[in-house]
Amino acid sequence: MRPFVYEQPNDISAAVAIASRFTTDDEQPTRANAQFIAGGTNLADYMKLGVAVPNRLLDLNRLEEPALRQIRVSDDGIRFGALVRMGEAADHAEVKRRCPVIADSLRLAASGQIRNMASLAGNILQRTRCEYFRETSWPCNKRVPGSGCAAMEGFNRQHAVLGASDACIATYHGDFAQALIALDAVVRAEGSRGARKVPFARLHRLPRDTPHIETDLAADEIITAIEVPAVAWARRSRYLKIRDRESYAFALASAAVALDLDGDSVREARIALGGVATVPWRARAAEAALQDKKLDEASADAAAQAAFADAESRQHNAFKVELGKRTLVRALLETRDMKV
Amino acid sequence: MLKNPASSATGLSRRSFMTGTVSAAAAAPLLASAAKAEEAAAVHSRLREAVAVSLRINGQPYALSLDTRTSLLDALRDHVGLTGTKKGCDHGQCGACTVLVDGKRVLSCLSFAVMNQGSEVTTVEGLASSDGKLHPMQQAFIDHDAFQCGYCTPGQIMSAIGCINEGHANSEDDIREFMSGNICRCAAYPNIVAAIVQARDQTRGT
Amino acid sequence: MDAAAPKPGENQGEPLPRIDARLKVTGQAHYPADLPTANIAYGALSTSSIARGRVTKLRLDDARAVPGLLDIVTYGDMDKVEKPKFGNSGATSIGPLHDRTIFHDGQIIALAVAETFEAAEEAAQLIRAEYEEEKPTASFDSPGAKTVDAAGKNPMHKEDVKAGNFDAAYAAAPVRIDARYSTPTQHHNPIELFSTTAFWQGDQLIVHEPTQNVTGWKVELARQLKIDPANVRILSPFIGGAFGSKGPMTPRTAIVAVAAKRLGRPVRCVTSRMQAFGTQTYRAETRHRIRIGAGRDGRITAFAHEGWEVTSRADAYVVAGTSATGRMYDYGSVLTHVSLVEADRNTPGYMRSPPETPYVYALENAMDEMAVTLGMDPVEFRRINEPKVEPIGKKPFSSRSLIQCYDQAADAFGWAKRDPKVGAMRDGDWLVGMGCATAIYPTAAAPCAARVRLTSDGDVRVQCGSHEIGTGVRTVAGQMASERLGVPIDKVNVEMGDSSLPPAPVSGGSISTASVCSAVLKACDAIRTKLSVGATAEGRPLAGSHNEELDFADGKIVAKGGASAKIEDVFKIMQVGAIDEYAEFAPKGATPGALKKLYAGQPEFHGGDHDEDSVKYAFGAEFVEVRINRYTREIRVPRIVGAFAAGRIMNTRTARSQLMGGMIWGIGQALQEATEVDGRYARYVNRDLQDYLVPVNADIRDLQVILVPEVDHAVNPAGVKGLGELGNVGTAAAVASAVYHATGNRIRDLPIRIDQLIA
Numbered sequence A: 001m002r003p004f005v006y007e008q009p010n011d012i013s014a015a016v017a018i019a020s021r022f023t024t025d026d027e028q029p030t031r032a033n034a035q036f037i038a039g040g041t042n043l044a045d046y047m048k049l050g051v052a053v054p055n056r057l058l059d060l061n062r063l064e065e066p067a068l069r070q071i072r073v074s075d076d077g078i079r080f081g082a083l084v085r086m087g088e089a090a091d092h093a094e095v096k097r098r099c100p101v102i103a104d105s106l107r108l109a110a111s112g113q114i115r116n117m118a119s120l121a122g123n124i125l126q127r128t129r130c131e132y133f134r135e136t137s138w139p140c141n142k143r144v145p146g147s148g149c150a151a152m153e154g155f156n157r158q159h160a161v162l163g164a165s166d167a168c169i170a171t172y173h174g175d176f177a178q179a180l181i182a183l184d185a186v187v188r189a190e191g192s193r194g195a196r197k198v199p200f201a202r203l204h205r206l207p208r209d210t211p212h213i214e215t216d217l218a219a220d221e222i223i224t225a226i227e228v229p230a231v232a233w234a235r236r237s238r239y240l241k242i243r244d245r246e247s248y249a250f251a252l253a254s255a256a257v258a259l260d261l262d263g264d265s266v267r268e269a270r271i272a273l274g275g276v277a278t279v280p281w282r283a284r285a286a287e288a289a290l291q292d293k294k295l296d297e298a299s300a301d302a303a304a305q306a307a308f309a310d311a312e313s314r315q316h317n318a319f320k321v322e323l324g325k326r327t328l329v330r331a332l333l334e335t336r337d338m339k340v
Numbered sequence B: 001m002l003k004n005p006a007s008s009a010t011g012l013s014r015r016s017f018m019t020g021t022v023s024a025a026a027a028a029p030l031l032a033s034a035a036k037a038e039e040a041a042a043v044h045s046r047l048r049e050a051v052a053v054s055l056r057i058n059g060q061p062y063a064l065s066l067d068t069r070t071s072l073l074d075a076l077r078d079h080v081g082l083t084g085t086k087k088g089c090d091h092g093q094c095g096a097c098t099v100l101v102d103g104k105r106v107l108s109c110l111s112f113a114v115m116n117q118g119s120e121v122t123t124v125e126g127l128a129s130s131d132g133k134l135h136p137m138q139q140a141f142i143d144h145d146a147f148q149c150g151y152c153t154p155g156q157i158m159s160a161i162g163c164i165n166e167g168h169a170n171s172e173d174d175i176r177e178f179m180s181g182n183i184c185r186c187a188a189y190p191n192i193v194a195a196i197v198q199a200r201d202q203t204r205g206t
Numbered sequence C: 001m002d003a004a005a006p007k008p009g010e011n012q013g014e015p016l017p018r019i020d021a022r023l024k025v026t027g028q029a030h031y032p033a034d035l036p037t038a039n040i041a042y043g044a045l046s047t048s049s050i051a052r053g054r055v056t057k058l059r060l061d062d063a064r065a066v067p068g069l070l071d072i073v074t075y076g077d078m079d080k081v082e083k084p085k086f087g088n089s090g091a092t093s094i095g096p097l098h099d100r101t102i103f104h105d106g107q108i109i110a111l112a113v114a115e116t117f118e119a120a121e122e123a124a125q126l127i128r129a130e131y132e133e134e135k136p137t138a139s140f141d142s143p144g145a146k147t148v149d150a151a152g153k154n155p156m157h158k159e160d161v162k163a164g165n166f167d168a169a170y171a172a173a174p175v176r177i178d179a180r181y182s183t184p185t186q187h188h189n190p191i192e193l194f195s196t197t198a199f200w201q202g203d204q205l206i207v208h209e210p211t212q213n214v215t216g217w218k219v220e221l222a223r224q225l226k227i228d229p230a231n232v233r234i235l236s237p238f239i240g241g242a243f244g245s246k247g248p249m250t251p252r253t254a255i256v257a258v259a260a261k262r263l264g265r266p267v268r269c270v271t272s273r274m275q276a277f278g279t280q281t282y283r284a285e286t287r288h289r290i291r292i293g294a295g296r297d298g299r300i301t302a303f304a305h306e307g308w309e310v311t312s313r314a315d316a317y318v319v320a321g322t323s324a325t326g327r328m329y330d331y332g333s334v335l336t337h338v339s340l341v342e343a344d345r346n347t348p349g350y351m352r353s354p355p356e357t358p359y360v361y362a363l364e365n366a367m368d369e370m371a372v373t374l375g376m377d378p379v380e381f382r383r384i385n386e387p388k389v390e391p392i393g394k395k396p397f398s399s400r401s402l403i404q405c406y407d408q409a410a411d412a413f414g415w416a417k418r419d420p421k422v423g424a425m426r427d428g429d430w431l432v433g434m435g436c437a438t439a440i441y442p443t444a445a446a447p448c449a450a451r452v453r454l455t456s457d458g459d460v461r462v463q464c465g466s467h468e469i470g471t472g473v474r475t476v477a478g479q480m481a482s483e484r485l486g487v488p489i490d491k492v493n494v495e496m497g498d499s500s501l502p503p504a505p506v507s508g509g510s511i512s513t514a515s516v517c518s519a520v521l522k523a524c525d526a527i528r529t530k531l532s533v534g535a536t537a538e539g540r541p542l543a544g545s546h547n548e549e550l551d552f553a554d555g556k557i558v559a560k561g562g563a564s565a566k567i568e569d570v571f572k573i574m575q576v577g578a579i580d581e582y583a584e585f586a587p588k589g590a591t592p593g594a595l596k597k598l599y600a601g602q603p604e605f606h607g608g609d610h611d612e613d614s615v616k617y618a619f620g621a622e623f624v625e626v627r628i629n630r631y632t633r634e635i636r637v638p639r640i641v642g643a644f645a646a647g648r649i650m651n652t653r654t655a656r657s658q659l660m661g662g663m664i665w666g667i668g669q670a671l672q673e674a675t676e677v678d679g680r681y682a683r684y685v686n687r688d689l690q691d692y693l694v695p696v697n698a699d700i701r702d703l704q705v706i707l708v709p710e711v712d713h714a715v716n717p718a719g720v721k722g723l724g725e726l727g728n729v730g731t732a733a734a735v736a737s738a739v740y741h742a743t744g745n746r747i748r749d750l751p752i753r754i755d756q757l758i759a
Helices: A012-022 A043-048 A086-091 A093-098 A100-107 A112-117 A120-124 A176-182 A284-290 A297-307 A319-336 B014-018 B034-046 B072-080 B136-143 B153-165 B172-178 B189-203 C021-026 C117-126 C166-172 C214-225 C252-263 C273-279 C356-374 C378-384 C402-413 C473-485 C512-536 C567-574 C594-599 C652-671 C731-743 C754-758
Strands: A005-007 A034-037 A056-059 A071-074 A077-081 A186-191 A194-199 A222-229 A237-242 A253-262 A265-274 B051-057 B060-066 B098-101 B104-107 B120-122 C041-047 C053-059 C069-073 C108-114 C128-133 C146-149 C175-183 C195-201 C204-208 C232-235 C267-270 C286-294 C300-312 C333-343 C430-442 C448-455 C460-463 C492-495 C551-553 C556-558 C564-566 C578-585 C617-629 C635-645 C702-707
Touching: A012 A034, A012 A056, A012 A186, A012 A222, A034 A043, A071 A093, A077 A093, A086 A093, A086 A100, A086 A112, A086 A120, A093 A100, A100 A176, A100 A237, A100 A253, A112 B104, A112 B153, A120 A176, A120 A222, A176 A237, A176 A253, A176 A265, A237 A319, A253 A319, A265 A284, A265 A297, A265 A319, A284 A297, A297 A319, A319 C754, B051 B072, B060 B072, B072 B098, B072 C117, B098 B153, B104 B153, B136 B153, B136 B189, B136 C021, B153 B189, B153 C021, B172 B189, B189 C652, C041 C117, C041 C252, C041 C273, C053 C108, C069 C117, C069 C252, C108 C117, C108 C252, C166 C286, C166 C300, C166 C333, C175 C356, C195 C252, C204 C214, C204 C252, C214 C232, C214 C252, C252 C267, C286 C356, C300 C356, C356 C378, C356 C430, C356 C731, C378 C402, C378 C430, C402 C430, C402 C617, C402 C635, C402 C702, C430 C731, C448 C473, C448 C512, C448 C594, C460 C473, C473 C492, C473 C512, C512 C556, C512 C567, C512 C578, C556 C567, C564 C567, C617 C652, C617 C731, C635 C652, C635 C731, C652 C702, C652 C731
Parallel strands: A005 A056, A034 A056, B051 B120, C041 C267, C204 C232, C300 C333, C460 C492, C635 C702
Antiparallel strands: A071 A077, A077 A222, A186 A194, A186 A222, A237 A253, A253 A265, B051 B060, B098 B104, B098 B120, C041 C108, C053 C128, C069 C108, C146 C333, C175 C286, C195 C204, C195 C267, C286 C300, C430 C617, C448 C460, C448 C578, C551 C556, C556 C564, C617 C635
């Protein structure tokens, strides 16, 4: 690991000020000299591997704003402070009651220890676990722009079938983000250019020909909160995660589903897919396919076909197309059958 | 569109990427202005300065002088001499390094020691009482043969205590799920679950 | 009594808790990288990123500029030491720093040594190599792969076994199957990282390193460093899991020793999890073709097993499990052949049940296919083909309780409730499947020495250079002394894991309990003889009794008629404070030089299929239930039952734990474990525990181990058959059988994952 200077800013504005001094406007947060750290579960790993090489770490854990550590539930929705730990949010009674899909997505992620460490904001910004990205002796367009992609023709079983480009097929492995994008969450961020709201769906960037640009954030911007608007029917929601082992593994395919039902018929469906796409993936075509339909195996299957209509697979990940569809079908039917 | 040199004869030569590691640093943009250059110089002057870190470990205060890069795990093992906490992967994938920080179980390999300034750290060495009486979880691990080689055991025990504290040991299913961050390659899992049930019931007084 | 401590049956010892348990739960068990060492310097490896070619240039300037860097050991620095040797104690003949040739991915190119771990790591990452690269051969189907006959290439496989006329019998068989199977590359991944700590005290070299073979390493390291083995001491008091990976010494050990010599201070190098994939050994991928011919009555008349194994270009590593599969059933005729396929890979090595895990997987999956083809219950099919003598040499089995294992496991599992129709069993959205398979592992033993000391106040010290890798050998050795000398276990102290102790063989091949206990038994019996003589001489408390009629129990020597003498009183009468006995055990059939070879780190293995009088194997039967989601096809194993017979069980607790661990290994091998090799570059891709999946707690639910009583006096004096490797043989086939039963999909290539079931 490269050496780094460690700083502990006291509040958000101090953190932004330091970050601003040591980063430039056009710099990507993941490539900047000064980087923020909260739980460290992703960044420390990548620093050890030489994938992330900041020379200054700004520890956000001492920021004094109480809201950063709070979960506030109101009629407007749920506001998660950025420094709330995954485990705390997963165990929150109101989160579990109002948005099971959120609690599920957090509970099924990583391990108990990692959930105790990782902040919610850090979790949504976690970087891909692509093996070729993690090991610096491989070429990787995300790690070193223009160096190539070793995964395309390599071992790509865990790679994305949706949202990939000719430059990158790395999967976004997070779970929580699927719940957030399904529920139209908004991220609050503060940087040297002020505070702003970023719709969750705009936070992550498709790889296109610039896979090294991973998010919409500037290098001196800090996520301060994640807001999930109140949706009464989100009580009928769940997160289904399919993986190679029962726990502590990334999704091969996952589905976040929330359903507003009128009897058997779908008034509104919210669907996001994980483990199969390069970014958190809202499946709007699938949602549209279910609109006003009776939800049964046939309509669920039609929605799944729509969700994966544009899927492109490679040598080892072709199974993910079918698995992704079946995961969605199962998630839809299980969500339909929830007793709420 | 970018070429994919790993799979095509054209594009960047295989040779050049093999000449060393390619990291983001190699391509990091230069700092924009003179002011930034000054900042950079300031950074470098402090880059390798040791930092003072105060920790309470198993109830004892420690004042350490550490490289900022030193993980809490390496601080415990190499700087404090508490080698009960184990390094199994150093990347947060096995759970062998689990300790309690301010009562919560965390992975000490993924936590820079400096970030734990002022924290109370509990390791496996801090569980037995001063008269040598084992913590109920330690005794339960012995009773149920919840280990073989014993290497992951300190992490399992700390994680198990954290798991009960969190309220995630209410059923065997819960225990299995919430203990899945601790890999036991000898695969003592059923015995670990039985041990946690015993310790849970004892510590709850049931 | 809880599940962890089964009530001992006939010929089974008490489920005593491990005698080192307290150390392990308090963090006081010191594994080699934990041993306190003053003034230590830290080493970090730099490894190659190509699999074949030459290092043309090594740029060290950036690394040398790292503050705190002390030294870099690289090309030229190992010229005065001998290259490693491949064999019993050496993992490979490749001396990575002896020349600039790159033989495999992840080969050591330098060792950076610094004042701190952080500086060493930083420097190692800054070492830049330039290569002249050649197109490497990754595996079986890669261009440049060279296939050769295995027989004769390695002492482990002298010839391909056969019996009768397979071709004629197969051609004549009314029912035939011909199928191909494969197993993937796997890495042991013990949770303890591989490490070497070396320091010199004058001419004396002391090495702390987790090993299954302190004596072999002492000799091999001394040979490489050209020093007297008496000047090398290897310490490995606790080992954090081994599974074969710590049997042979890798080139790192000598490199770290050289670094310590150059610096004149201790150097510790802990290999990263990722680097271990290329610097240690592994289980290479295998392929199999199995042909079985049988009559409609289910009697097998013809069996052929062809195997292909990957090895490195440097070394002919062979497992050749056809020795066991060719003897498993009453086949009529047997044809086997093993081929090696040379590739640009690091040299493979022993991994828990090296030959049997892949080969028996193929055999047992084929047996299940044949049972299906015959329309026969798979248990019945095996019962019909149960042999009286093994088919190759027509020798009897010293004992064989396979059918008892099947019967007891089937009963406990509820096999009778299984609907044999494929896909017939369901539970809601879950397809239920049940399958079974046979486990087999050769029973061997090797020469072993031990020293036992009994003091007048009843303290026992057992010293033996064996290795506590988690098997419980420290406990059962103590238990043997406790039983033979009649002292409570808490009075017994057992020292192991030190090359200065009486030598023991490598802790591999499931020989430790048998070999160590036989040596300890012999030493204890020598002590008993001395005390008995002291107690029965004229005028002594037990005068008139015969030695062989005396029993040692509860601190007393008890004569047949009930008269007894306290051991401490006998000591007083004899006017000695302690009796110290050094025993050397050599198994039946050992050559005259066998003991000498033990001290030279070259232990002879006897038993298995080597002996003249009989073949010696332990057996088991495993039953598995799988559940497969009807939509998403993930496979779970809610239930597994294994029944095993392995002669005398020293301790039912540690025996059950080992078998349980083996069965879980088997589940992992069936469903999860695989090292992926990038075929273009012959490089490992998933080099960590994030992507190399092994079972976690939530994967394992209801697991039952049945210890079937068995008495076998022929195997060794202790009557013990090893069982550390038995549990994970056959499991994967049982899972494959259950998956077939649930889905109708016959999966022949491991691991069985969603990919294969979703199509």
